[in-house]
Amino acid sequence: MSMVVTQPCFGCKHTDCVVVCPCECFHEGENMLFIDPEHCIDCEACIPECPVDAIYHEDNVPEEWHAFVQLNQEMSKVCPQIT
Numbered sequence: 001m002s003m004v005v006t007q008p009c010f011g012c013k014h015t016d017c018v019v020v021c022p023c024e025c026f027h028e029g030e031n032m033l034f035i036d037p038e039h040c041i042d043c044e045a046c047i048p049e050c051p052v053d054a055i056y057h058e059d060n061v062p063e064e065w066h067a068f069v070q071l072n073q074e075m076s077k078v079c080p081q082i083t
């Protein structure tokens with residue numbers, strides 16, 4: 001299980017989420033961030049930090065953004081880590 005970054009992250013430059021992550025799970029894509037599900041420990045610290053509510057627990061991702069579960073998995077492997 002893991003947190004998932006979804007659509008509202010598109011274009012965000014705040015990265016408040018990154019600062020609180022104890023496991024350096026975030027990776028920076030061209031337009032948004034992605035969480036590496038293999039390193040996320042489900043602490044949920046990042047969820048309240050996101051001003052646009054882009055981060056969801058894998059089990060709670062809204063239906064219309066379900067594709068982001070796989071997208072985070074794939075993109076976190078190829079995008080550079082952001083700390």
Ligand code: SF4
Nearest residue numbers: 009012015016017050
């Ligand atoms: S997850 Fe939220 S705070 Fe973090 S970069 Fe995306 S929109 Fe910004």
Ligand code: SF4
Nearest residue numbers: 021040041043044046
């Ligand atoms: S839930 Fe915790 S470990 Fe996972 S991405 Fe958020 S802050 Fe990092």
